[in-house]
Amino acid sequence: MRLSGRVAVVTGAARGIGAAEAIRLAQEGANVAVVDLSAEAAEETVEAVEAAGAEALAVACDVSSAQQVEAAFEEIANRFGRIDILINNAGVLRDNLTFKMSEDDWDTVLDVHLKGSFLCSKAAQKYMVEQEYGKIVMTSSIVALGNRGQANYSSAKAGLQALARTLALELGRFNINVNAVAPGWIETEMTKEAAERAGMSMEDMKERFAKNIPLKRFGRVEDIANVVAFLVSDDASYISGE
Numbered sequence: 001m002r003l004s005g006r007v008a009v010v011t012g013a014a015r016g017i018g019a020a021e022a023i024r025l026a027q028e029g030a031n032v033a034v035v036d037l038s039a040e041a042a043e044e045t046v047e048a049v050e051a052a053g054a055e056a057l058a059v060a061c062d063v064s065s066a067q068q069v070e071a072a073f074e075e076i077a078n079r080f081g082r083i084d085i086l087i088n089n090a091g092v093l094r095d096n097l098t099f100k101m102s103e104d105d106w107d108t109v110l111d112v113h114l115k116g117s118f119l120c121s122k123a124a125q126k127y128m129v130e131q132e133y134g135k136i137v138m139t140s141s142i143v144a145l146g147n148r149g150q151a152n153y154s155s156a157k158a159g160l161q162a163l164a165r166t167l168a169l170e171l172g173r174f175n176i177n178v179n180a181v182a183p184g185w186i187e188t189e190m191t192k193e194a195a196e197r198a199g200m201s202m203e204d205m206k207e208r209f210a211k212n213i214p215l216k217r218f219g220r221v222e223d224i225a226n227v228v229a230f231l232v233s234d235d236a237s238y239i240s241g242e
């Protein structure tokens with residue numbers, strides 16, 4: 001129960017890594033705002049958070065819209081009275097080789113991952129600065145330094161590492177820690193969709209890529225949730241900008 005009395009916001013928490021993070025933070029004692037494109041989609045995670053003994057709030061919000069983000073954080077702060085933890089996790093893929101990538105594919109990915117994390121961090125830090133307490137985690141990726149067919153995604157993920165470091169520098173004096181996680185291959189709907197687009201089943205993809213992974217397997221959503229739970233706990237109070 002390292003997060004007893006804390007209020008966490010997890011974006012893109014209806015499924016996948018975000019859902020696992022919301023549940024893990026609840027198991028550590030935090031109340032959780034489950035943010036996703038629709039409140040209905042967030043319902044399953046809300047039930048799991050409540051089953052873990054915490055309070056949950058489903059919040060419909062497109063993180064790439066400044067107006068929606070502002071309203072969402074106001075609603076969350078009104079409901080719980082504070083905002084201690086923000087996990088910027090919402091994401092989408094629009095993979096293509098650069099010569100075939102549309103402007104819309106570029107904008108969508110940059111807007112959801114990078115602009116979305118900027119907008120949510122900006123909204124959350126207002127409360128965190130007042131409290132002189134806060135933890136922010138960005139979700140980067142192992143492909144942040146480039147990957148074939150992912151000019152948009154890799155660029156956004158590299159940007160998130162820069163954003164984490166910049167916010168760590170700006171907000172450290174207010175006792176706010178900002179870090180990024182950069183997962184490798186994790187088995188989720190996003191990965192399944194990527195496999196299907198490449199004409200492979202999830203099982204084929206796992207077999208093909210696991211060979212080059214030191215642990216010889218894909219990650220589970222809980223593997224990321226466990227690291228994030230550590231990073232937002234006071235066990236990690238001297239880790240920032242990493």
Ligand code: NAD
Pocket residue numbers: 011012013014015016017018035036037061062063064089090091092112113116139140141142182183184185186187188189190191
């Ligand atoms: P996922 O597709 O299963 O879940 C993403 C969630 O984000 C969905 O619930 C979706 O509705 C939500 N979302 C999308 N656009 C949104 C928006 N504009 N506003 C609010 N919510 C929105 O994906 P996942 O595999 O769980 O990935 C979660 C995060 O982890 C992403 O940022 C992804 O880039 C990152 N990541 C994933 C992997 C992997 O292998 N799965 C690896 C490295 C990083």
